[in-house]
Amino acid sequence: MKAKPIFQCRDLKIEARPWAQEPIEIVKGISFNVFPGQVVALIGESGSGKTTISLAALGYTKPGLHFSSGEAILLEKDMINLDYEEKRLMRGEHVAYLAQSAAATFNPSLTIGEQVIESALLHGALSKETAEKRAIELYLALELPQPYMIGKLYPHQVSGGQLQRLMAAMALVEKPSLLVLDEPTTALDVTTQIEVLKAIKKVIREEKSAAIYVTHDLSVVAQIADHVVVLYDGVIKEQGTVEEIINNPKHSYTNKLMAAVRPTPKANLIEQSVLESEHSNSALVVKNISAGYGGTNKRTPTKLVLHDVSFSLNHGEVVGIIGESGCGKSTLARVISGLLPASSGQILLNEKELHPSVKNRSLNELQLVQFIFQMADTALNPRQTIGEIIGRPLTFYHGVKGKKRDEEVREIMRLVELPDAFMNRRPTEISGGQKQRVNLARGLAAKPTLLLCDEVTSALDTIVGANVISLLKKLGEETGISFVFISHDLSTVSSFADKIVVLYAGRLVEQGTVQEILSPPFHPYTKLLINSVPELRVGWLEETLKKQSTEVGISGTVEMTDVGCPFYNRCHIKIEGLCNTTSAPLTSSLSGHEIACHHLDMALLE
Amino acid sequence: MKNELEKDVPETDAYEELHDVPAKSRLRLSWIGKFCLGIVIFWIIIALFGSYLAPYHEAHFIEEDLTGNEFDDPSFMSPTRQVLLGTDYIGRDVLSRIMWGARTTIGISFVATILAYIVGIFLGVTAAVAGKWTDAILSRSIEVVLSFPSIMLGLITIAAFGSSIPILIVLSGLIYAASVFRIARALSLDIIVQDFVEVTRARGEGLWWIITREVLPNIAMPLATDFGIRLIFIILFISSLSFLGLGVQPPISDWGSMVRENLQGLANGFSGGAIATIAPALAIASLTIAINIIIDDISAHDGGSLSGKMV
Numbered sequence: 001m002k003a004k005p006i007f008q009c010r011d012l013k014i015e016a017r018p019w020a021q022e023p024i025e026i027v028k029g030i031s032f033n034v035f036p037g038q039v040v041a042l043i044g045e046s047g048s049g050k051t052t053i054s055l056a057a058l059g060y061t062k063p064g065l066h067f068s069s070g071e072a073i074l075l076e077k078d079m080i081n082l083d084y085e086e087k088r089l090m091r092g093e094h095v096a097y098l099a100q101s102a103a104a105t106f107n108p109s110l111t112i113g114e115q116v117i118e119s120a121l122l123h124g125a126l127s128k129e130t131a132e133k134r135a136i137e138l139y140l141a142l143e144l145p146q147p148y149m150i151g152k153l154y155p156h157q158v159s160g161g162q163l164q165r166l167m168a169a170m171a172l173v174e175k176p177s178l179l180v181l182d183e184p185t186t187a188l189d190v191t192t193q194i195e196v197l198k199a200i201k202k203v204i205r206e207e208k209s210a211a212i213y214v215t216h217d218l219s220v221v222a223q224i225a226d227h228v229v230v231l232y233d234g235v236i237k238e239q240g241t242v243e244e245i246i247n248n249p250k251h252s253y254t255n256k257l258m259a260a261v262r263p264t265p266k267a268n269l270i271e272q273s274v275l276e277s278e279h280s281n282s283a284l285v286v287k288n289i290s291a292g293y294g295g296t297n298k299r300t301p302t303k304l305v306l307h308d309v310s311f312s313l314n315h316g317e318v319v320g321i322i323g324e325s326g327c328g329k330s331t332l333a334r335v336i337s338g339l340l341p342a343s344s345g346q347i348l349l350n351e352k353e354l355h356p357s358v359k360n361r362s363l364n365e366l367q368l369v370q371f372i373f374q375m376a377d378t379a380l381n382p383r384q385t386i387g388e389i390i391g392r393p394l395t396f397y398h399g400v401k402g403k404k405r406d407e408e409v410r411e412i413m414r415l416v417e418l419p420d421a422f423m424n425r426r427p428t429e430i431s432g433g434q435k436q437r438v439n440l441a442r443g444l445a446a447k448p449t450l451l452l453c454d455e456v457t458s459a460l461d462t463i464v465g466a467n468v469i470s471l472l473k474k475l476g477e478e479t480g481i482s483f484v485f486i487s488h489d490l491s492t493v494s495s496f497a498d499k500i501v502v503l504y505a506g507r508l509v510e511q512g513t514v515q516e517i518l519s520p521p522f523h524p525y526t527k528l529l530i531n532s533v534p535e536l537r538v539g540w541l542e543e544t545l546k547k548q549s550t551e552v553g554i555s556g557t558v559e560m561t562d563v564g565c566p567f568y569n570r571c572h573i574k575i576e577g578l579c580n581t582t583s584a585p586l587t588s589s590l591s592g593h594e595i596a597c598h599h600l601d602m603a604l605l606e
Numbered sequence: 607m608k609n610e611l612e613k614d615v616p617e618t619d620a621y622e623e624l625h626d627v628p629a630k631s632r633l634r635l636s637w638i639g640k641f642c643l644g645i646v647i648f649w650i651i652i653a654l655f656g657s658y659l660a661p662y663h664e665a666h667f668i669e670e671d672l673t674g675n676e677f678d679d680p681s682f683m684s685p686t687r688q689v690l691l692g693t694d695y696i697g698r699d700v701l702s703r704i705m706w707g708a709r710t711t712i713g714i715s716f717v718a719t720i721l722a723y724i725v726g727i728f729l730g731v732t733a734a735v736a737g738k739w740t741d742a743i744l745s746r747s748i749e750v751v752l753s754f755p756s757i758m759l760g761l762i763t764i765a766a767f768g769s770s771i772p773i774l775i776v777l778s779g780l781i782y783a784a785s786v787f788r789i790a791r792a793l794s795l796d797i798i799v800q801d802f803v804e805v806t807r808a809r810g811e812g813l814w815w816i817i818t819r820e821v822l823p824n825i826a827m828p829l830a831t832d833f834g835i836r837l838i839f840i841i842l843f844i845s846s847l848s849f850l851g852l853g854v855q856p857p858i859s860d861w862g863s864m865v866r867e868n869l870q871g872l873a874n875g876f877s878g879g880a881i882a883t884i885a886p887a888l889a890i891a892s893l894t895i896a897i898n899i900i901i902d903d904i905s906a907h908d909g910g911s912l913s914g915k916m917v
Contacts, residue, residue, distance in 0.1 A: 337808050358808060366810040379801040383823035396809060446809070 005033035006177050006210045007057055007095075012070035014052055014061060014234075026065060027052055028234040034178065034227075039204060039211045041221040041242075043257065044231035045461045046432060053231070054180045054214045056080070058095055059087045074178060092119040096171035100183040102163040106155035113151025116170045125174050138169040141206055142199045160325070161192035165199045172207060179204065179211040185220060189324040189488050190532035197223055198545055216461040218261050219534040222246050223541040230254050242538060260462040261536050281351060283482040284313040284336070284450055289345035291335045301343050305331045306506045308345075313499070315449070318476060318483040320497030320514075322490055322529065328506040329486045330374070333452045336484065337371040350449065367397040370443035374455040376435035380427040386413075386438050387423035393446040409445070415478075416441045416471060433464035437471070444475070452484045457492055469496055490529050494518060502526050505566035508586065512593025523595045524571045565598070573599060639903035642896035649893050653712040656705035664706035665857035667697050682871050682879030694868050694882045704889055707859040712893070714775055714860070715840040721779030722836065726786025727829065731817050733787070734794035745791070751784040757846060764852045774853060778840050789832055793825040830904075834897040841890060861886040 014027040027049045034040045042050040055061060056072040059079030072079045074095055082090065091097075096119075099105045106115060116138075117131035126134060132151070139147035142165045155163060164184055171179055184200065185193040201224055204211055213225055221228055221242065228245040230238040230253065238251040249255050289309045292301030306328045313319045321329050334340040336347055338358030347354045349368060355361050370393075373379035380389055390409045394400040400408055410420050416437040427435055436456060443451055453472070457465035473496060476483060487493050493500060500517040502510040502525065510523040517526060531550050534540060544550050552572040564580040565571070571579065578598055586594045635643060652659075662668070670676045672688050680697030683689060691700040733744040751759070763777050797803060803820050845862020847853030854860040864886035871879025 339804065339808055358810065361810070363810060366808075371805065371808045373801045373805060375801060379805055381802040381820055381824070383826075384819070393809060396811065442805075 003036050005035050006075060007034040007212070008071070008073040009033075009053065009056065010071040010073065012053065012056055012072055013068045014049075014056065014065055015068045016065050023066075023068075025068070026234050027056075029070065030231075030234070030236055032229050032236070032239060034210045034212060036177070036210055037208050038227055039213055039225045040227045040229060041213045041215060041225035042229050042231060043215055043218060043221055045216055045257075045463050047233075048231040049234040050214045050216075050231050051182055054182060054212050055097075057178060057180050057212060058091055058097055089123065092123050092176070093125055093174050094176055095178045095180065096174070096176040098167055098171045098179065098181045098184050101187055102167040103155070103160060105167060106163060108155055110154075111151065112153055112155060112158070112166055116151065116166065117173055119170070120174050123174065131173065134173055135169060138172055138203070139166075141203050142166075142169055143202075144169075159192075161188060161195045164188065164192075164196045168200055168203060172203060172209070175207065175209070177209060179209050180214070181211060182214045183216070184213075186215065186217065190490070190534070191324060191528060193220075193534070194532050194541070194544065194550065197541055200224070201541070217534075218246070218257050218462075219536045219540075222536055222538050223534060230257070246536065246538060256463065258536065260466045281315065282312045282348070283315045283317070283350060284484070285346075285348040285351075286311050286332075286336065287346040287348070289332070289335055289342045289347070291331060291340055291342045291345075293340075304343070304506065306335065306342075309501075309503070309506075309508050310345075311499075311501050311508070311511055313450075313482055313484065315482055316476070316480045317499065318485055318497045319499045319501060320493030321484060321486045321501045321503060322488060322493050323503035324488060326505075327503045329488070329503055330454050331506075332503070333371065333454045333484065333486055337369055337452055339371070363397065367393075367446050368449045370446050370448040370451050372439055372443045372451060372453045372456055375459055376432065376439040377427075377459070379439050380435055380442075382427050385424050385426055386418075386430070389427075389438060390441045390445050393442060397446050412441045412445050415444065415475070433460055433467060436460060436464075436468055440468075440471070440475075444479075444481075448481065450482050450484065452486070454486045455488070456485075458487065458489070465492070472496065489533075491533050502529070507566055507583070508594075508596065509567065510593070510595045511586075516593035521589050521595065523567075523597050524573055525567050528570070565596075575599075635900070635903050639900055642899040642903075645892055645896040646900065649708060649712060649889075652705055653708040656708050660699075660702040660705040662699045662702040664698070664703050664859045666699065666702070668693050668699055669697070682868075682874055682882065684877045684879075685881065691885050692879060692881045694864070695871060695879070700864075700882045700885055703859040703864060704861065704886055707861050707864060707886065708889070710771075710854055710858055710860040711841060711844075711862065711890075714771060714844060714854070715778070715837055718775045718778040718840050718844075719782070719833065719837045721775065722782035722786050722840070723829070723833065725780065725783035727790045727822070729783070730787040730790025731794045731821050731825075732813075734791045734798055735813060735817050735821060741791075744787070748784050748787050751781070752788075756781045756843060760843070760847055761850075761852065764847070769847075769852050769855060771854070774844060774847070778843050781843070782836055782840055786829075786832075786836065790825065790829065793828055794821050797821050797824045827904075831901050834894060834901050837897065838890075838894040841894070861890050865890070 009030050009032050012027055012030045013025060015023040015025045017023045030049075030053055032040065042054060044050045052062065052065065056067070057074060057079065059072065059082055061067060067080045070080075074090065077086075077090065079087065079090065079095075106112070113132070113135060116135045117126070117128070120126040120131045120134075121128060135151060136147055139150055144150050144162060144165055150158065150162075150166070158166065168184070181200070185196050188196060197220065213221070215221060225242045228239060228242050229236055230245065230251065232253050237253045238245065238249070245254060249258060287310050289306055290304060291306045292304035294302035309328075309332060311319065321332060323329050331340060335342045335356075338354065338356065338361055341356035347356070349365065354365055354369075358366065387406065387409055390412055391400075391405045394405050394408055406423070409423065413420060413422065418434060418437050418441065422430060422434070422438075427438065430438070436459075440456070456472075457468050460468060469492060472483070472485075475481065483497075485493060485497055494514050494517075497514055499513055500511065501508060502517065502523065504525050510517060510526050518530065522530070528550065531544055531547060552570060563583070565574075565583055568574050568579045574580070575598055582598075584596045584598045586596045589595050657664075668677070668680050668683070668689060671686075677683070677697070680693055681695050683693040683697070685692045689699045689701065691704070694700055694703065729744055729748070733741040759781055760777055764773065767773050798816075798821060803816060806816055806820055841862055844853050844860065845866060848860060848863030849866040854863055856863075865883055868879060868882035868886075871882045872884075874880060
C-alpha cells in the first residue's frame, strides 16, 4: 500500500482514573494504520481494550477514561486534541460509528428515515432532498426490502438484522472516510449474521470507505477484514494481513483464539457416545406441550408460542435445543421449570408428572429441576455475596446452615473452578465468565437431576464460552446430571449434546442424535443453520452465499403461521399448494430420526 | 522477543478472563462528604443537648441588658454580646430558640419521615411483589390519599383531633407515606422483572424472602437518596402548619415556625431583625443540604454514576 493512511494510531495510551485511586492503564501504547479502502479488524476477548481503541478514532473515551498520551490521527487531524466543536464536525462527516446493538441505538419514537438522515441535516452537509435520495441509495445497496418505503417505518416494525443494516445506512449517509464497527453481528443469529455481513461487506466495497471492525470472533474476521490486529490486555500481540494471521499465526495468544473458534459442525468428525437405552428410565419427558403468553386464563393464551412440542431425555444425557431467536427455546425452558405453565401437554420428571405451575410443585420437585439463566449479569442479585447466592439453595432445599453450609459452598465453588476467596465478593466484583460460573454453582447447589441451561454461553466471548462448555462437560461426567441445553449456536450445541431438537417458529421441525441431525437427510431449516455457521477461512462467505438454500433462507423472516409449514417462506424446495396449506407431520426418516417435512428423504439428502 | 511477549498471557485454563476486579472498599466519603457529615453530627448534638447548652429558655423574654437596664422595645434587636443572633418579634433570644428548636424540628420530621418510610416501603414493595388484587387495592387507596392536597388533609385531621406533637408526627408520616409508596412500588417493579427474582421464584421462595432479600436491598440506595428530600418536605409541611397556627404550638420553638413568625423582620434589614428569619432558614438549609450531599457521596461510590456527573 503506497497511499497515505486515513487513520493512524500512534503509541496511543488510555487510562482509567477511578475515584480516589491510582490511574490504571487500559490501553498501553497502540500503533496501527488504516489505509483507504482497507478493513482493519481489532480482535481480542472482552477487556482487551478493543472498543476503547476504536472509539479513539472518534476522539471519544467512555466516561472515566482519559487519553494519557499518543495520537489518533484522522485525515491529518489529531482527534484527541480537537475541541468539542471540531470533533463534532469530524464525526459523521469523516468518521462514523456503528454500535453493537441496533435495537438500543434507534429511538423508538422516530421513524427510521428521520434518524438515518438526522446527522447529515444537523451537520448541514446535505439538504433534506439529497439526504433522502442518498438514504434510498444506501437501502438499495444494503438490499433492504422495500427501499422506498422502509424509511417511513418505526424501528420496531423491522427485524433485528434489518435494523443492523439500517444502522449501517445511518453511519454511511454522509460518506465518511472511516467507519468504526463495534461487534455489529455478535448479538445476531447465525443466519442473520450472514445477511448483515454480506451487506456490510458489499457496502464498504462500493463506498470505498475504510473501516475498523471490532470483534472477538476470528471466523467473522476471516470473512470481512484485510488487516488484523490481535489485542490482549491493551497491548498488540500480533498484526498482519488476514491471510497471515489466519493461515500462519505466530503468537501463542492468536493460536489460543483460533482454538476457541467454534468448530464447524460436521457429522463424521464427532465421536458419538450413543447411550444404551437399557436403563431407559427417562429423566425428562415432554409430551405435546403448547404454551403461550397473554390472555387472562392461563389455559387459553392469546398468543401461542409453542405448538405441540414433544421430546424425551434419559438420565445423564444432554439434549440441545436450537433455533433462531423467537423460536420459543427459552419459552420451552420456562415451561419445563414451571415459570410459565403450559396451556396443554404433560411434563414427566423421572416418570412422575409435574404440575404445570411452579407454585404447585413440591419442594423436592423444585429441587430436582434447576434453571440456569442466560445473563449472569442480571441473574445474580448484586446485593448478595457469592457465598450467600450459592448457599441459599443449600439452606432452602436441604436445611444446611452455618459452618457446614460454608464448607459445602466452598466445595461447589471448587467444582466450578472458582477460588474460595470469592465467597465474600459481590457479583459486581467479578468478571463475566466468573459470574456465569457462580450462576451454574447456584444451580448445582440444589443438587438437581436436571439442569436447564438457557443460552449460558451466548453472552460470553469465545474463549470464556469455551471454558464454560468444558466445565459443563466435566460436571455432566462427574455428577450424572441431565442437561437441557438451549442455544442458537449449532456448533456449541453439537460439541456438547447427545441429542438435538430443532425448533422453528414454536414447532419442532427435526430431532435426533447429533450424528443424525448433522448428516443428511436434513430438514431444509437445519441445513440452513448448518451452512450459516461461519468457517475460519477466507472466502467462506462468498461460497455460502452462492448456495441456493442460503440465498432463499436469509431473504425471508420468521413468520408465525397457523396454517401450513412455518418455514414455507424461507424454504428453497417448498411445494406450492402443499407446504403453504398443510403442516407436515413428524415422520421417521431413512436414518431413523424425525423430520417434519413433506419431502421424501431423497430430496432432503442434498 | 517472541518468548517475552508470550509471558504475559496467562497459560492456565481456569481463569483466563482478564483483570480480576479488586474487592471494593466500602463507604469512603470525599472531603466534602466528611464536612457535611460534620454538619449533620453538629445538629444532632444540638438537638440532643441544645436545651442544656442554650443561654436562655426558649420562652424567655429578654427584658433587660446585662447591666440590668430595661429595654424600651426588646423585639427585633440586632445582635449584641448578650443575644448573639438578636431577638425575635416579641423579644426572645433567637440563638436559644434555634438550639431548642433543633430538637422539635429534627425530632418531629425525622420520626415522621421514618414512619412514612416504614409504612410506604412495606406497602409499596408488597404491592409490587404480590401484584394482582393486592396491588390494585393498595394502589387505588393510596391514590385517594394523594388526590387530597396534603395541607387540606392536615387541616381536617387537626380540626378533628387537635394539635399535639404525636398527632403531627403520625399525620405527616402517613401523608408522606403515600408518596414513598409510589416510589417504592415503582422501584420494586423494575427489580421484580429482573432475572434474579425470577430465579428465586423458580426456586419456590415465598413472598417474605423475595421482599426482604431480593427487592429491598436493591431499592435501598435510591430510597435513601429520596430520604433527604422527603425529610425537607416534612420540615416544610410542619412549618406551613405552624404558620397557620396548627403546627407546633407556642411557646415551643421550631425552625419552620421561626422563619414564618419573624418574616416581618426581613423588611427591617440586618440591623433590625432579618437575622431572626435568616438564621433558622440557614439552619434548615444546612441540615437538608448536608444530608443530601452525604447521600449523593455514598451512592456515587456505590454506583459510580454520580461522581461522573459531578466532574
